Amino acid sequence: MTQPTENETVLDLFKQSDALLQGHFKLTSGKHSEWYFEKIRLIEKPASLEKIVDLLAAKIRREVPDFDYVVSPAYGAIAIGFLVALKLGKRFAFTQRADEKMTVRSGFSGLGGSRAVVVEDILTTGGSIQEVLACLKERQVSVAGIYVLVDRSAGAVAVEGRPVASLLALKVEAFEPEACPFCAKGIPLTKPGASDKKA
Numbered sequence: 136m137t138q139p140t141e142n143e144t145v146l147d148l149f150k151q152s153d154a155l156l157q158g159h160f161k162l163t164s165g166k167h168s169e170w171y172f173e174k175i176r177l178i179e180k181p182a183s184l185e186k187i188v189d190l191l192a193a194k195i196r197r198e199v200p201d202f203d204y205v206v207s208p209a210y211g212a213i214a215i216g217f218l219v220a221l222k223l224g225k226r227f228a229f230t231q232r233a234d235e236k237m238t239v240r241s242g243f244s245g246l247g248g249s250r251a252v253v254v255e256d257i258l259t260t261g262g263s264i265q266e267v268l269a270c271l272k273e274r275q276v277s278v279a280g281i282y283v284l285v286d287r288s289a290g291a292v293a294v295e296g297r298p299v300a301s302l303l304a305l306k307v308e309a310f311e312p313e314a315c316p317f318c319a320k321g322i323p324l325t326k327p328g329a330s331d332k333k334a
């Protein structure tokens with residue numbers, strides 16, 4: 136009996152959530168790709184998200200024995216981090232941009248000096264995770280681990296020298312239109328709806 140690898144299971148769960156689309160897409164960079172993440176769809180179907188989060192929570196439980204908080208950046212990752220915290224019996228807090236600067240949302244009471252695991256939805260360049268680490272450092276929060284659902288760099292990006300653990304590592308190949316194998320096959324090109332994050 137062949138068990139699916141964890142990567143295949145996770146890939147299937149992402150496809151079921153409609154967050155990971157397979158086809159022929161024009162990216163904001165102008166390049167073409169077989170894959171497109173519509174990451175906001177991760178939170179559109181909570182029951183699908185819960186199955187994905189169960190795998191992430193199990194991984195964190197195995198790898199990080201002791202911490203107090205799950206911290207996620209606003210907005211999309213809030214639902215994900217919150218669910219992870221719920222599954223693991225931890226506290227939850229989130230960061231948000233105020234006047235361009237990433238900051239811990241005011242009002243959370245016990246975060247200062249605690250141990251936290253950072254949970255983000257998708258790792259591309261690591262920019263927002265880096266900002267989260269900076270504002271946690273200001274509050275003397277020690278970071279016990281950094282976890283993302285999808286690592287689009289396939290392990291190439293570390294944040295401040297720290298590894299980022301992921302459920303799904305997927306290097307998405309992007310082609311110049313002239314060199315695109317899907318254009319060559321005459322597959323219709325889709326321009327996905329504008330994402331909230333500018334490329």
Ligand SMILES: [Zn+2]
Nearest residue numbers: 167315317318
């Ligand atoms: Zn193409």
